[in-house]
Amino acid sequence: MPLLQIDQMTHYFGGLRAVHDYNLEIEPGQIRGLIGPNGAGKTTIFNLITGIYSPTEGDIRLEGKDIFGLQPYQIASLGLGRTFQNLRLWRHMTVLEHVMQARYSKLTYGLLGAFFGTPKRQREEAESRKMSNELLELIGVRHLADQIVVNLPYGAQRRVEMARALATEPKILFLDEPTAGMNTEELAQMMATIRQVHKELGLAIFLIEHRMKFVMELCDIIQTLVFGEVIAEGTPAEIQNNPAVIEAYLGKEIET
């Protein structure tokens, strides 16, 4: 059984068909890529799977369990963690608070613990702090733990998004353009970080990217999306040599 299985997912924004007949199977530990021109519907697919939009039709199963129509927080708790293309950080919170906040569904101390500071709460918060610090270490932003996020450079903010998503203990990590706005050096570092995360946490990764070098080096299987439809799916080598992909997308991309 695949970890995540999506069958015939279609979504309309009013009259605009943003996604059409989309299918996906992700196996545990896989790294999958989703590429395509601007406006193809890539982010929309992420939003549909993570519950931010509800698909017009389709079937979404996580480990065989139907998650169609669940609220985003429920889907996240079940093991789909994500980052956002346009950073969505909490502007008054520190880096460490971001990561600890994402442990929300793992806390069991309840309102009584929150009101009265019970020993259980102290214990759980201490554990959460420890784990969050370890994640910050893994992602390479431990030294920024007490900074308010808005003061950080763009690259660091992207990393905070990643650390925060990992704190939800995802089975699949969704990364929406993790290298957007980064220079070549930062890109290489981000690639190393993703490899490290994949190795240490053993999770599956589903990523959207425009930087071809990045996608081709990291991913096991890549889908190409054009106007909401998958026109090709295959290994990096297959995608690079696919005439339809070159015609619709790669030919126009001058980036590496």
Next chain:
Amino acid sequence: MAESTNNSSAGRKGLSVRLGKAWEPFTKVPLLGWLLGILVAVALEQLVGTPLAHLVGLSKIPVLFGFVIVLKQPVLLPGTLLYILLIYLLPVGLVARLGAALTNKLAARLLQSPLWVSAIVHVGLLYASLHMWADISDYRDLVLRLTLIAIILTLSLNIVNGYMGEFSCSHPGFMALGAYAASAFTVIFFVEDKVFGSPLLPPALGPFLFPLALIFGGVISALGALLVAIPSFRTRGDYLAIISLAFLFIVKSLIENLEILGGPRGFMSQPDWANLPTVFIWCMGSIWIINNFVSSTLGKSLNAVRDEETAANAMTVNTRRTKMVGFQFAAFWAGVAGGLFAHVMRYVNPGSFGIQKLAEMLAMVYFGGLNSVVGSIVGAVGFNLLSEALRPLELFKWIIIPLLLILVMLYRPTGLIAFREFDIANLLKPKRKSEEEVEHAIATD
């Protein structure tokens, strides 16, 4: 020579440096030292306050640091200043400064036991001072109790308007629900009353069960909050302000039309159980619980939802529940504050819970600082003292206070002390390393 070209800016600089130097030793005084100084000052006032007041030409002890006297009779300014200096400033300053070595050591010693021990000692000292201060006159006692209640109200409104980033107008309504519910509770159970008949329980039990009455008021208010929360938080958008305003008017006209609760004439004969220690304990309790909440990950979800709701949702935070809990929690405390208020005044009427009350509460929250427990305390105390101190100015008071508010908003749009965490351990710790530590540091140098 450089000295001879001493211009005014250099002179000012010299002064501020000198002031800074004079103040420097006081930065080493721990909170314990200040509390001890205040205790000595109020004890001194009890002992020699009246004769000293006569000596400096005042007819009695100035009840509110002399503001009222000076505004009414400016000629008494020098005498009042002298009184304030001799009774408050000098003793507090001297005790704080000279006792710093001792109080630092004490504070360090206290922190060796669990934090709550130190907290209780500090709160106890604070209470002793307030008690003695309020002992001088009934007016002080009343102002103090109302200020403590205002702290609860401000904290409560800050949860919604600050921590949640919403704008709620319903708080006086919640306060009214709490006030009437708690009053009905105490009067039905413990008081011989024309409308409600003879008490259901022996009145002697009353003071012990008074907390139940307040909690009952809080719960009724939290239930009332559902009426606002359910429609407001169902969808996104800024409906809360308008729905909560409607709620405020509904509650008011509901009470006005409930004859059994006195209707527009008001509700009286509440027992006199909201004395200073009771109000003080509830105020400290609310600060403690609210601070616990907003510093927990569960409570910080309020901030996450405010700053970026979609992200909060995608990070496993149940955003709807978070908003409901935050709003009802705030309403609960407004209800408790209402219950206390009713039993302090021993009379409430629908007019006490209108737009004017809302304006005062908003002023306290925005003056003190959004998203900050300390800010709310400062806002409530500052606003109440200012409002009492300026009372002799009558109408002008309502020009000066809004002007001050506008100034604060201009220079600090989120309030005086906004977005600050209230770290109790840090507050109570000694301000200078203990001597052994210092010696150790020197030895290892």
